[in-house]
Amino acid sequence: MKKIIVIPGDGIGQEITKSAVEVLKKVDEKFNIGLEFETRDAGGTSYEKFGTPLTDEALDACKKADGVLFGAVGGKKWDSLPVHLRPEKAIFGLRKGLGLFANLRPTKVYPELINSSPLKPELVGGSDLLIVRELVGGIYFGKRCESEINAQGDEQAWDTEIYSVPEIERITKLAFETAKLRRGKVTSVDKANVLAASRLWRKVVVDVAKDFPEVELNHLYVDNAAMQLVLNPKQFDVIVTNNIFGDILSDEAAVIGGSIGLMPSASIGELTSLYEPIHGSAPDIAGKDIANPMGTILSAAMLLRYSLKEEAAAQTIEAAIDKTLADGWRTADIFTEGFKKIGTAQATEIICKNL
Numbered sequence: 001m002k003k004i005i006v007i008p009g010d011g012i013g014q015e016i017t018k019s020a021v022e023v024l025k026k027v028d029e030k031f032n033i034g035l036e037f038e039t040r041d042a043g044g045t046s047y048e049k050f051g052t053p054l055t056d057e058a059l060d061a062c063k064k065a066d067g068v069l070f071g072a073v074g075g076k077k078w079d080s081l082p083v084h085l086r087p088e089k090a091i092f093g094l095r096k097g098l099g100l101f102a103n104l105r106p107t108k109v110y111p112e113l114i115n116s117s118p119l120k121p122e123l124v125g126g127s128d129l130l131i132v133r134e135l136v137g138g139i140y141f142g143k144r145c146e147s148e149i150n151a152q153g154d155e156q157a158w159d160t161e162i163y164s165v166p167e168i169e170r171i172t173k174l175a176f177e178t179a180k181l182r183r184g185k186v187t188s189v190d191k192a193n194v195l196a197a198s199r200l201w202r203k204v205v206v207d208v209a210k211d212f213p214e215v216e217l218n219h220l221y222v223d224n225a226a227m228q229l230v231l232n233p234k235q236f237d238v239i240v241t242n243n244i245f246g247d248i249l250s251d252e253a254a255v256i257g258g259s260i261g262l263m264p265s266a267s268i269g270e271l272t273s274l275y276e277p278i279h280g281s282a283p284d285i286a287g288k289d290i291a292n293p294m295g296t297i298l299s300a301a302m303l304l305r306y307s308l309k310e311e312a313a314a315q316t317i318e319a320a321i322d323k324t325l326a327d328g329w330r331t332a333d334i335f336t337e338g339f340k341k342i343g344t345a346q347a348t349e350i351i352c353k354n355l
């Protein structure tokens with residue numbers, strides 16, 4: 001049996017994870033993977049029941065699971081709580097507790113949705129890239145000072161960017177392994193012309209690359225990478241980069257595709273890995289059966305691919321989404337005149353039929 005912990009969370013998280021589980025169950029019937037599901041709470045939903053956004057029991061259940069499927073957390077109702085009780089705390093608790101060291105975000109431009117991209121169709125058509133971001137190191141976790149007085153008597157603040165060789169090796173290996181499952185190209189993004197931590201990054205990436213002769217490697221400075229993403233996104237297959245550069249570039253890459261409702265992600269960990277759509281809990285549309293479940297369903301496909309090594313099953317889900325779009329079915333977020341408008345439940349039903 002393969003145990004999956006499902007954490008719906010708040011807002012539309014409840015609806016979209018339900019859709020993804022339906023799709024996974026249907027896929028399991030075809031591929032006999034032996035999936036078993038258990039649900040846990042997180043975020044505001046957990047706070048209401050247990051007085052904390054993430055219980056130790058929920059975290060422990062995740063640690064023992066073969067994969068975690070996460071919806072989203074957050075809502076106005078809990079915004080005024082003290083920081084340690086806010087829904088977002090659940091995300092950090094899971095990242096830390098599960099050792100989620102890498103975030104994988106694919107950006108795929110669907111031919112049917114090409115006109116929702118802010119970029120010209122001829123530029124983005126056929127783009128299919130994946131950003132591998134280091135998630136637990138670098139400047140977001142380095143030593144910092146919020147305020148001090150310098151020699152000139154002025155107030156100042158500082159942060160530090162630190163990376164060790166094992167940290168860089170771990171994320172780089174993952175990027176190369178991932179590239180082997182795709183088109184076999186890795187672009188490493190750094191700022192080695194200025195930053196010492198980036199120079200070490202580049203050296204380690206070059207060393208790791210020697211173990212992957214079948215994968216092509218190139219390097220870009222982050223400023224150039226930001227530019228290349230909008231000039232010619234088709235040149236990229238896998239991009240590997242540090243925490244802060246990955247944070248920025250993955251948001252830039254996310255808009256190329258045109259709809260956040262369609263974008264999945266994976267956070268790869270030491271103990272288990274967590275899969276979630278990139279969007280939030282969308283309180284404005286929660287409970288109305290209009291949320292797009294595709295980002296979460298595609299996250300479930302990533303769970304099959306990366307945690308369970310069920311590539312054929314993952315591709316079956318991706319193909320079913322392609323077909324649903326190609327047949328003209330659209331949830332409200334991607335609906336334009338001339339297409340067929342559907343809600344969350346109906347979209348799920350159609351995707352299941354298309355498996």
Ligand code: NAI
Nearest residue numbers: 072073074075261279280281282283284285291292293333
């Ligand atoms: P959001 O991503 O929830 O929503 C932004 C806009 O996109 C809204 O208009 C929403 O209706 C729409 N949208 C999002 N997902 C959609 C979907 N699947 N189908 C159709 N439309 C969709 O971001 P926002 O509004 O900034 O945040 C709302 C709450 O979510 C906040 O409490 C925030 O902290 C939380 N959040 C949680 C995340 C997580 O759990 N990983 C990530 C981002 C935000």
Ligand code: MG
Nearest residue numbers: 247248250251
């Ligand atoms: Mg960000």
